[in-house]
Amino acid sequence: MQVLRVDSVSSTQDLARDLPVGSIVLAEHQTAGRGRLDRRWEAPPGSALLVSFVLRPNPLLSVAAGVAAAEACGPLVRLKWPNDLLLGDRKLGGILVENKAGKAICGIGINLTSAPEGAAQLNESRDEVFERLRAKIEEWTAASREDVLVRWRELSASLGRRVRIDGVEGLAEDIGPNGELIVDGAAHVTGSVTHL
Numbered sequence: 116m117q118v119l120r121v122d123s124v125s126s127t128q129d130l131a132r133d134l135p136v137g138s139i140v141l142a143e144h145q146t147a148g149r150g151r152l153d154r155r156w157e158a159p160p161g162s163a164l165l166v167s168f169v170l171r172p173n174p175l176l177s178v179a180a181g182v183a184a185a186e187a188c189g190p191l192v193r194l195k196w197p198n199d200l201l202l203g204d205r206k207l208g209g210i211l212v213e214n215k216a217g218k219a220i221c222g223i224g225i226n227l228t229s230a231p232e233g234a235a236q237l238n239e240s241r242d243e244v245f246e247r248l249r250a251k252i253e254e255w256t257a258a259s260r261e262d263v264l265v266r267w268r269e270l271s272a273s274l275g276r277r278v279r280i281d282g283v284e285g286l287a288e289d290i291g292p293n294g295e296l297i298v299d300g301a302a303h304v305t306g307s308v309t310h311l
């Protein structure tokens with residue numbers, strides 16, 4: 116795997132999209148880091164792990180990447196559907212998967228030495244977290260769908276809780292075979308969850 120390390124970039128996703136499968140982009144700083152749905156991802160220079168992996172497309176990739184990232188961060192980290200890493204009930208990091216021409220660009224941001232108000236930080240060295248994450252991404256993107264789903268259920272902070280999603284409230288019962296969240300029997304493919 117080729118690792119490209121850069122000081123400053125608009126978004127690691129922008130550099131990664133033109134690289135071959137197997138490439139990894141790591142940045143000190145992003146001037147236009149992004150989350151889902153055109154949201155911003157903010158991190159002061161040098162304070163976070165900001166990385167994009169160029170992978171083969173896989174419908175369960177964002178779920179597998181969540182499992183990989185949670186395990187790389189340590190035993191206290193849990194997953195909030197669909198893609199948030201939580202430490203306690205605070206957001207520690209997030210995952211953004213974008214597809215381009217036969218490639219899936221999997222971006223992961225983890226707060227290390229700084230976090231926005233109300234968010235969490237890991238206080239660990241970037242290189243150590245990166246090396247663990249890289250190994251875990253390799254492991255979990257090669258795992259079977261069933262193994263990924265079983266592990267996601269174990270790590271989930273959302274299942275068994277009352278949640279709000281797309282304006283409806285209900286019990287988060289399970290994750291479906293394609294990563295959808297099942298709330299009161301109904302499958303939700305996209306959206307943001309609030310834990311009630």
Ligand code: BT5
Pocket residue numbers: 125126127128145147148149150151152154155156157158164165166167198199206207208209210211222223224225226230231234235
């Ligand atoms: C995510 O989106 O959580 C996915 C974040 C992915 C970031 C990585 S960094 C490397 C790669 N390159 C990129 O440009 N992106 C990826 P979402 O679920 O939409 O959450 C975004 C929301 O999280 C924002 O609207 C803020 O409320 C909040 N937020 C922004 N920066 C944060 C931070 N550093 N820590 C915690 N929350 C943050």
